[in-house]
Amino acid sequence: MQPEAVELVAFAAVALVLALLVAQPAASRRALLVRGVVGLAGTAAVVAVPTFDLALLVLLAIALLHSAIGGKRSFAARLRLPVLGVGLLALAALFARASGPDVLGRFAAVGLAAGMAALVGVLPYLHSFDADEPVSSSPIAWLAYIGPAAAAVIVADSHGLLTGDAGAAFGASLVGIGLVNMVWGSVAAWLTETTAAAWRYSFTADWGLALCGFGITLVDGKRAALIVLFSVVLGRMPLYLASREAVREKVVTERPINLLVAAALAGSAPFAGFSARVLLLRGATQLYWPLALVLAAGMLLWLPGSLRLGRSLGVPRGRHALGVAAVLALNVAVGLYPLPLLAAARL
Amino acid sequence: MVAGAGAFLAWLGAALVVLSDGRRGLALGTFVAAAGIGLVSFSTAGPPASAALLLGGLVAGARRLTTGPPGWAIMPSGSTPRLVLCVAGGLIALWVGIAVMTGDDGGLRFALIAVIGLAVARALASEDTPTVLTAVSVLALAVGAGVGLGTESSNIAPYAMAGALAATSNWIPNRTPRAA
Numbered sequence: 046m047q048p049e050a051v052e053l054v055a056f057a058a059v060a061l062v063l064a065l066l067v068a069q070p071a072a073s074r075r076a077l078l079v080r081g082v083v084g085l086a087g088t089a090a091v092v093a094v095p096t097f098d099l100a101l102l103v104l105l106a107i108a109l110l111h112s113a114i115g116g117k118r119s120f121a122a123r124l125r126l127p128v129l130g131v132g133l134l135a136l137a138a139l140f141a142r143a144s145g146p147d148v149l150g151r152f153a154a155v156g157l158a159a160g161m162a163a164l165v166g167v168l169p170y171l172h173s174f175d176a177d178e179p180v181s182s183s184p185i186a187w188l189a190y191i192g193p194a195a196a197a198v199i200v201a202d203s204h205g206l207l208t209g210d211a212g213a214a215f216g217a218s219l220v221g222i223g224l225v226n227m228v229w230g231s232v233a234a235w236l237t238e239t240t241a242a243a244w245r246y247s248f249t250a251d252w253g254l255a256l257c258g259f260g261i262t263l264v265d266g267k268r269a270a271l272i273v274l275f276s277v278v279l280g281r282m283p284l285y286l287a288s289r290e291a292v293r294e295k296v297v298t299e300r301p302i303n304l305l306v307a308a309a310l311a312g313s314a315p316f317a318g319f320s321a322r323v324l325l326l327r328g329a330t331q332l333y334w335p336l337a338l339v340l341a342a343g344m345l346l347w348l349p350g351s352l353r354l355g356r357s358l359g360v361p362r363g364r365h366a367l368g369v370a371a372v373l374a375l376n377v378a379v380g381l382y383p384l385p386l387l388a389a390a391r392l
Numbered sequence: 393m394v395a396g397a398g399a400f401l402a403w404l405g406a407a408l409v410v411l412s413d414g415r416r417g418l419a420l421g422t423f424v425a426a427a428g429i430g431l432v433s434f435s436t437a438g439p440p441a442s443a444a445l446l447l448g449g450l451v452a453g454a455r456r457l458t459t460g461p462p463g464w465a466i467m468p469s470g471s472t473p474r475l476v477l478c479v480a481g482g483l484i485a486l487w488v489g490i491a492v493m494t495g496d497d498g499g500l501r502f503a504l505i506a507v508i509g510l511a512v513a514r515a516l517a518s519e520d521t522p523t524v525l526t527a528v529s530v531l532a533l534a535v536g537a538g539v540g541l542g543t544e545s546s547n548i549a550p551y552a553m554a555g556a557l558a559a560t561s562n563w564i565p566n567r568t569p570r571a572a
Contacts, residue, residue, distance in 0.1 A: 098539045102553045105532055109525075109557075113564045120521045128528060132512035135535045139504055142541045143493040 049271055049390040050092040050197035056278040057085055057190050063279070064180075067287040067361075067368035080114060080181040081190075088194045097138055097202040100195075104164065105131045107191060116182035117175045126172050127187070130164030133157075134199065141206040150211030157206070158218035161199050165192035167252045168226050176241030177293075180286060188248040189282035193255075193274040200259045212262070219260030220336070226253030227343040234350030240292045240357045244285050247310065247350055251277050251318075257340060258325055265328030268392045272321035272383055276376060280309060280317060283372045284358065291359030298360050306369065307355025309376050311347045317379040395499035398431025402503035402534075403485070405429075406510040407478035409526055414465030415456055418526040422453035425507060426558070429533045432503045433551070436540030441551035445533050448555025452529040455562040460522030481509050500540055507534040522562075529558040 061081040065074055087107040091100050108127035112120050137156030140149045159170075165187055166172035172184035180186065200219075207215050230250025234243045251273055258270030284306060291298075312318025322344055329337035361369045379386055405425025412418050426449015430442040437445075467475065489502035507530060514527035536554020 096539070096550060098535060098550045099553060101535050102532060102550065102557055105528065105535065106557055109528065109561055109564055119519060121515075121519045121524045124524055124528070125516055128515040128524075128531065129512055131535065132508050132515075132531060135508050135531075135538055136505065139501065139508075139538055139541060143501060144495040145493040149493065 047201040050194045052390050053194040054089050060278045063283040064286050067365050069290050088191050101131050114182040117178045122173050126163050126170050130160045133160030151214045154211045154215035155218050157203050162222050167249045174245050189277050216260040216262045219256045223253045223256030231346035231350050261328040261332050263328045265324045268387050269321045269325035276317045280376050287365050287369050288358045292357050296359040297356045303355045306358050307351045311351035315377050315380045317376045320380050320383050395432050398428045399499035399503040401428025403482050403506040406507040410474050410478050410510050410514045412466045414463035415460035417464045417466040419453040419456040425530045429537050432500050433537045441548050444551040444555040448558035451559035452562050482506050504534050504538050525562050529561045532557040
């Protein structure tokens with residue numbers, strides 16, 4: 046088992062506890078718990094199974110179960126892109142295993158990157174989104190709960206499937222998809238009409254950073270990807286859950302807590318996102334310094350969108366305040382001292 | 393010869409799933425695709441593994457016979473683009489699997505490329521839950537059969553998992569979206 050992926054499953058378990066803490070009063074905590082535990086078990090199975098093919102089958106089973114949860118989108122609309130992701134990943138594995146010209150390996154690399162994007166639900170394969178749908182049946186479940194561990198497994202298994210030139214093509218594909226998601230996601234989080242959609246785009250922007258980290262094949266890139274995914278699972282997702290009621294009621298507040306949350310979402314120091322950005326820039330500088338320039342410019346785009354999302358949180362009270370405080374404390378702790386997290390993942 | 397016949401059956405079954413809108417047509421496609429995938433996997437995976445795939449497909453097809461839109465509805469009006477997809481997809485899969493890729497198991501490669509491609513295309517293009525579930529069950533069989541290309545191991549687990557997933561996927565309840 047990949048220690049990085051195991052750690053991401055543990056993050057998801059903590060995120061489930063935080064989600065239960067900050068869930069809306071109207072939402073059924075029991076339903077959230079049952080769905081969360083089933084999703085967590087499925088994600089753990091993806092990490093635990095010994096082969097890539099079994100992981101794909103488990104992911105297909107999770108996609109079926111997730112699509113069967115009642116929601117506002119149709120069954121087919123929810124299942125479509127995860128099925129495309131599994132299909133692309135299966136074809137990529139076939140191309141990687143077959144003997145033939147070198148170009149087959151490059152097709153496999155592109156297929157793995159595209160399949161991962163379709164499975165998780167980032168550009169160019171954004172899952173359809175309905176702001177009023179429960180989080181457990183929405184695309185956020187793929188972006189922030191199942192997706193991080195699944196992506197870690199796919200990236201780890203790609204080392205066994207792809208060799209030499211194809212491995213480099215896979216990294217380049219991930220960096221390319223990552224840059225598109227960074228720019229598109231952060232600009233859309235700033236300018237899109239509805240705040241709920243802005244939250245969704247902010248997840249894709251963070252995924253852009255994580256994909257760039259996975260694509261930079263140096264250890265700093267992997268470290269950055271892990272910390273970014275930590276901030277997605279144990280930062281952005283609980284804060285999104287805490288903000289849903291205020292977003293629905295269109296409450297906008299500008300208290301110190303909103304600025305703190307905006308800073309955490311923007312990846313400012315001392316939150317976890319900052320250390321991830323520093324590691325990513327360091328890795329990019331070692332690999333190809335112009336990439337670091339592009340990444341640094343892209344990172345500035347987080348600020349306006351994060352200020353918007355921070356204001357949309359409202360003023361958390363009671364359990365919400367406790368949950369938001371726990372999220373911020375966790376992110377500060379990892380931002381200031383990420384070493385235990387990285388050591389546990391053997392990075 | 394057996395692998396070649398199996399590969400053709402697998403493509404034909406997946407094509408039937410693409411071309412059918414009724415439960416009988418979808419079930420027939422599942423049966424034929426499962427028989428083809430089981431046959432083409434026989435040489436790489438062995439009898440127990442190919443039996444697991446075949447059994448999964450049989451259960452999936454039997455379930456599809458009981459639920460979904462009534463009738464055969466194979467090639468209803470307006471299905472010319474789907475027919476073109478099946479023929480063109482089959483030719484491309486044949487070219488890539490046999491001519492571009494080299495080595496043994498050409499039939500298995502052709503079958504997997506054709507079935508995965510057609511099943512994903514069907515799932516992407518349809519709004520009908522039984523049709524999408526049938527495509528997913530056929531996709532699961534193909535993903536499971538893909539193990540035969542990767543390892544020499546006689547581990548039956550991936551095939552059993554694929555068969556079980558194919559068999560159970562058609563039992564998922566058909567829920568209509570809620571308005572609020």
